[in-house]
Amino acid sequence: MTEEPLDVYRSYDAPAAPPNEKQETMLAAERMDEQQIVESMKGRMIEKLFHEIEQRRPDGVIIKIPVLAWAGVKYFALQLGHMTVEKVELNETEDKYRATAWAYDKKRDIRVMGAAEQSKMMKLRDGSKIPDEFALAKVVSKSQRNALKALIPETLISEAFQQWKNRKPST
Numbered sequence: 001m002t003e004e005p006l007d008v009y010r011s012y013d014a015p016a017a018p019p020n021e022k023q024e025t026m027l028a029a030e031r032m033d034e035q036q037i038v039e040s041m042k043g044r045m046i047e048k049l050f051h052e053i054e055q056r057r058p059d060g061v062i063i064k065i066p067v068l069a070w071a072g073v074k075y076f077a078l079q080l081g082h083m084t085v086e087k088v089e090l091n092e093t094e095d096k097y098r099a100t101a102w103a104y105d106k107k108r109d110i111r112v113m114g115a116a117e118q119s120k121m122m123k124l125r126d127g128s129k130i131p132d133e134f135a136l137a138k139v140v141s142k143s144q145r146n147a148l149k150a151l152i153p154e155t156l157i158s159e160a161f162q163q164w165k166n167r168k169p170s171t
Contacts, residue, residue, distance in 0.1 A: 024055075025053050025055050025065055025067075028051075028053045029051050029053060029067040029069075030142075032051045032069065033051075033069060033070040033142065033145065034134075034138055034142075036048070036069060036070045036071050037070055037134065037137060037138050037141045037142070038134050038137075038138075040071075041134060041137055046069075046070075046071040047071070048069055048071060048072075049068070049069055049071055049072030049075055049160070049164065050066050050067065050068060050069055050072055050161055050164055051066070051067045051069050052064040052065070052066055052067075053065045053067060066161045066165075068149060068152070068157050068161075070141065070142070070145050072157075072160075073145045073148050073149045073152065074145075074148075076152045076156065076157070076160070077148045077151070077152065080107075080152070082105060082106045082107040082108075083103060083104070083105050083106070083148055083151050083152075084103065084104055084106070085101050085102070085103050085104075085144045085147060085148065086102045086103065086104050086111070087101070087102045088100070088101045088102075088140055088143060088144065089101075090136075090139075090140070092120075095119060095120055095121070096117050096118060096119055096120060097117070097118045097120065097135055097136055097139040098115070098116070098117050098118075098139065099115065099116050099117075099118075099139040099140050099142070099143035100113060100114070100115045100143055101113070101114045101115075101140075101143040101144045101146070101147040102114075102147060103144070103147035103148045103150070103151055105151045108151075110151065112147055112150040112151055113147060114143050114144065114145065114146025114147030114148070114149070114150060115143055115146060116138075116139050116140075116142035116143040116145075116146060117139065118132075118135045118136075118138045118139035118142065119132065119135065120132060120135050122135075
């Protein structure tokens, strides 16, 4: 009997979405994170720590998938206080930037790598493309996010999301 490999994108407490749904969920989270990165670069404060992305299950029911946002990763890494990005390496092709970041958890003595790729062109709603002035900042931020996120305990993320979800709206 062979053991099925773990699918890291699958939620094991809910049925798995078809591959195109999973990909759409991840792309939606990427777009929202890119917006947060650009807003931050413009000096605006980002308070949204989680994204909730709608996804249709195989039975047709629409559920909301919580995803830790770029700002949430930064927040938890700073709050925990023992995580740092040690190094970021950049390279580029004619069309894209690529970044690889190494993060270190001083408390647990763990190093992880995070990578990202970013197009140098931004596609507008009308389908046209223009140079993305924030492409380099986006790829660096996303590689750091990916590395740091791997160091944040999933239990902490889950508990924080539940607290955020159950909070009372401000009046």
